Amino acid sequence: MLNARALAATALLPLVANAQNQVNMSTGVSEAGAVITDLGVEIYDLHMLIFWICVVIGIGVFGVMLYSIYAHRKSKGVEPSQFHEHTGVEIAWTIVPFFILIGMAVPATSTLLEVYDNDDAEMSILVTGYQWKWKYEYLDADGENVAFFSNLATSQEQIYNTDTKGENYLLEVDEPLVIPVDTKVRFLITANDVIHSWWVPEIAVKRDAIPGFINEAWTRVLAEGVYRGQCTELCGSYHGFMPVEVHVVGQNEFDDWMAAKKGAAAADAALAATELSVDELMARGEDVYNASCLACHGANGEGGLGNAIAGSAIAMGGLDSHLSVIVNGVAGTAMQAFGAQLSDVDVAAVTTYQRNAFGNNTGDVVQASDVVSYKEG
Amino acid sequence: MGDHHHGPAKGLSRWLYTTNHKDIGTMYLWFSFAMFLLGGAFAMIIRAELFQPGMQLVEPGFFNQMTTLHGLVMVFGAIMPSFVGLANWLIPMMIGAPDMALPRMNNWSFWILPPAFLMLASTLLMEGGAPAFGWTFYAPLSTTYAPPSVTFFIFAIHILGVSSIMGSINIIATVMNMRAPGMTYMKMPLFVWTWLITAFLLVAVMPVLAGAVTMMLMDIHFGTSFFSAAGGGDPVLFQHIFWFFGHPEVYIIILPAFGVISQIIPAFSRKPLFGYASMVYATAAIAFLSFIVWAHHMYTVGMPVAGELFFMYATMLIAVPTGVKVFNWVTTMWRGAMTFETPMLFSIGFLVLFTIGGFTGLMLSIAPADFQYHDTYFVVAHFHYVMVAGAVFSMTAAIYFWLPKWTGRMYNETMGKVHFWVSFIGFNVTFFPQHFVGLAGMPRRIPDYALQFADFNMMSSIGAFIYGASQLLFLYNVIAAIVAGEKVSDEKVWDGAEGLEWTLPSPPPYHTFETPPKIEEQPAH
Ligand code: HEM
Ligand SMILES: [Cu+2]
Numbered sequence: 001m002l003n004a005r006a007l008a009a010t011a012l013l014p015l016v017a018n019a020q021n022q023v024n025m026s027t028g029v030s031e032a033g034a035v036i037t038d039l040g041v042e043i044y045d046l047h048m049l050i051f052w053i054c055v056v057i058g059i060g061v062f063g064v065m066l067y068s069i070y071a072h073r074k075s076k077g078v079e080p081s082q083f084h085e086h087t088g089v090e091i092a093w094t095i096v097p098f099f100i101l102i103g104m105a106v107p108a109t110s111t112l113l114e115v116y117d118n119d120d121a122e123m124s125i126l127v128t129g130y131q132w133k134w135k136y137e138y139l140d141a142d143g144e145n146v147a148f149f150s151n152l153a154t155s156q157e158q159i160y161n162t163d164t165k166g167e168n169y170l171l172e173v174d175e176p177l178v179i180p181v182d183t184k185v186r187f188l189i190t191a192n193d194v195i196h197s198w199w200v201p202e203i204a205v206k207r208d209a210i211p212g213f214i215n216e217a218w219t220r221v222l223a224e225g226v227y228r229g230q231c232t233e234l235c236g237s238y239h240g241f242m243p244v245e246v247h248v249v250g251q252n253e254f255d256d257w258m259a260a261k262k263g264a265a266a267a268d269a270a271l272a273a274t275e276l277s278v279d280e281l282m283a284r285g286e287d288v289y290n291a292s293c294l295a296c297h298g299a300n301g302e303g304g305l306g307n308a309i310a311g312s313a314i315a316m317g318g319l320d321s322h323l324s325v326i327v328n329g330v331a332g333t334a335m336q337a338f339g340a341q342l343s344d345v346d347v348a349a350v351t352t353y354q355r356n357a358f359g360n361n362t363g364d365v366v367q368a369s370d371v372v373s374y375k376e377g
Numbered sequence: 378m379g380d381h382h383h384g385p386a387k388g389l390s391r392w393l394y395t396t397n398h399k400d401i402g403t404m405y406l407w408f409s410f411a412m413f414l415l416g417g418a419f420a421m422i423i424r425a426e427l428f429q430p431g432m433q434l435v436e437p438g439f440f441n442q443m444t445t446l447h448g449l450v451m452v453f454g455a456i457m458p459s460f461v462g463l464a465n466w467l468i469p470m471m472i473g474a475p476d477m478a479l480p481r482m483n484n485w486s487f488w489i490l491p492p493a494f495l496m497l498a499s500t501l502l503m504e505g506g507a508p509a510f511g512w513t514f515y516a517p518l519s520t521t522y523a524p525p526s527v528t529f530f531i532f533a534i535h536i537l538g539v540s541s542i543m544g545s546i547n548i549i550a551t552v553m554n555m556r557a558p559g560m561t562y563m564k565m566p567l568f569v570w571t572w573l574i575t576a577f578l579l580v581a582v583m584p585v586l587a588g589a590v591t592m593m594l595m596d597i598h599f600g601t602s603f604f605s606a607a608g609g610g611d612p613v614l615f616q617h618i619f620w621f622f623g624h625p626e627v628y629i630i631i632l633p634a635f636g637v638i639s640q641i642i643p644a645f646s647r648k649p650l651f652g653y654a655s656m657v658y659a660t661a662a663i664a665f666l667s668f669i670v671w672a673h674h675m676y677t678v679g680m681p682v683a684g685e686l687f688f689m690y691a692t693m694l695i696a697v698p699t700g701v702k703v704f705n706w707v708t709t710m711w712r713g714a715m716t717f718e719t720p721m722l723f724s725i726g727f728l729v730l731f732t733i734g735g736f737t738g739l740m741l742s743i744a745p746a747d748f749q750y751h752d753t754y755f756v757v758a759h760f761h762y763v764m765v766a767g768a769v770f771s772m773t774a775a776i777y778f779w780l781p782k783w784t785g786r787m788y789n790e791t792m793g794k795v796h797f798w799v800s801f802i803g804f805n806v807t808f809f810p811q812h813f814v815g816l817a818g819m820p821r822r823i824p825d826y827a828l829q830f831a832d833f834n835m836m837s838s839i840g841a842f843i844y845g846a847s848q849l850l851f852l853y854n855v856i857a858a859i860v861a862g863e864k865v866s867d868e869k870v871w872d873g874a875e876g877l878e879w880t881l882p883s884p885p886p887y888h889t890f891e892t893p894p895k896i897e898e899q900p901a902h
Contacts, residue, residue, distance in 0.1 A: 212606020240823030
């Protein structure tokens, strides 16, 4: 069906735009007619201003050219004129564009200054790019930061065409960023490995995430809703698979969400102190594996960008070397140091999972306390 | 010197040992066409994968290898050497010189290219695959996180740089020293002027590129940290160095194309180029400005706002001399007596589409708006309008224009016109919708995309296949002309053509202008 439609569209040329075939930049206004961000509207207006100036100049230039092609052709028997210079004209078409440019530079400058106005933020969020996910950390005045990773939620089956693609194919995550409406939020943007870029078109924020440096950006979203974006700097194999999903909610809803997050973090810490059953570890480990390991090591541990886990000498060998790879990563490869990304319980769970899934069947059970003692050396 | 009056040697040694500018020009042109087909094959793989959402043909990692090699091969293997080939053929014949000033070096600058590209292509077979970090190879993706083949990539870039520098020194030496008596600078054909300026740009920035890849090499193998914050370096430094090369590089690509268009439009308008002097000054102004705008590729890296403003204003300024060129070309056509043979069609195609690329360039120069455009398909559309419809269209026009002179045989005009229209339509079907998906939010360099981009991507892929296929027609037309084309009897070939090369027989003898020609009083342009 898609094919037929696109073929028809090719034939007709893309003059008709339906909702699916958006042809222009986000206007900064929601479908319901509410302004999403003032800055987004301003940037859209600037974009359209420059666009229309170009259209007018284009009509002039192409009009003259088309007329000339029509009227000044040899087949009409015209004699070529031999004029070939005119200083006045040359000066005119140097000066006039210059003034047009000044007309563009003025609004561009004022909008740019606004983009850079990071002062007076009401809350700050540290955004860190990882290969290939985002980490969000809400910086809390009391030091009780809430942090979590946000992974692609689209299934491998959808990507490899064995399952129907959902509406938000490739633009959905397991845990979205949540921010309160009408609040000036400052983003501190950095990266852990290579350069990424954090972009949400509808709120008009894009900033590169650079390892070792922290960039600033800000937004004040005026309309509640879900806004989606993607990484926009080539960051390796799965660059196309690390979306951004932002939920903008009312202040009360945000407070509830925040409280729940803090509660969950406390529960996690408590969990780390208890012994878990094999089944609990395996279930949790499978979730962690699917979110963090599967992209490189394969759905069945068969390997891919990374080594195979099934039958791996490391996953079936000594526990310390297995934990070393997971906790510290392998320098110079895509294998990251997950010790800094996952909680101790999650490391324990995924280690248990890898040692028993995919036919590895070592029967080993790894608890959070093992991970803690490994980390302490 | 005895062999000066002989023809070329026979067999392979003719090509291996030749120091003849025409032979070397021919080799450059064939080599660049082969690279054009290779880079095109990579593009076909990219567009086939992007035909529909979902992963179908290749894996994401391989997709990135394709985008990287496509860009590198097209820029360094197809476009740049093709214009060097054109310069070799034409500059001596246009300024009345017997050959290039440094013929042995000329041989070298060509012959180191094929091994370099062989090495680059061989990275596809290496463990870890070919470079997959984009033609802009940003660190640390291209250093700490690069596949082992990056070392071969670095070596290849070094060789290409050496080749380009030797080629440009040769052009500078030729133009400055070997003009026929009476051929003053302001009488030189515009193609010679644009190449002279381009050659200076090349000599200035290729060493910078060499510096960048050498620093990468150091970071990868010798423990330095130029581009790694962990060791006190800065990944953004890489981008500054790369674009200090990269922005002049885009003008290195387009200035000779400007030169070609400035030869062809007057010929088919039967009217001298309008504003010759202002064309020269505009070219020089563009070349100067190209050194102070590089960071417009980096608006989102978090530069201080004063830096952003400086680079934004400087970039906007480039529109002024670029506009002057377009206005001059249109005015050249005005009240001429035009005919529309294939070279003219491609030149008019250039004029329209390059201007559109200039408009999107102006939009991209507006920093706050670029926060929305940057690294999306809108940028991809922009640079294909200026590089394919700009550089490649003008190159195609040049081949059709001078082929009868070089070979003494005419190509098939109908087939040429079909080639133009299929290319023109294929090109626009491919790249026009990319403006839309880019503005709608599709990032570049992704192997799979959200569903709302599906229709336009399919359209793009169909257009790309059409454009790609039409190049085979071109190849056929050129070969058919060389082998069995109708002989041209006239020296001028085109009744409006002006310049010294058109005073020579078609085809010209192996050695031309062994005694310098007399330059008439009126300007040669
Ligand atoms: C009026 C003249 C032009 C202006 C103002 C202009 C401006 C720009 C700007 C601001 C960008 C950066 C966009 C971004 O990454 O966000 C850009 C990208 C680019 N431009 Fe232009 N441009 C002009 C003409 C040209 C020409 C003549 C060429 C080459 C023949 C060219 C080739 C490119 C390329 C290759 C890129 C993308 C590089 C990359 O990121 O891979 N541009 N241009
Ligand atoms: Cu540039």
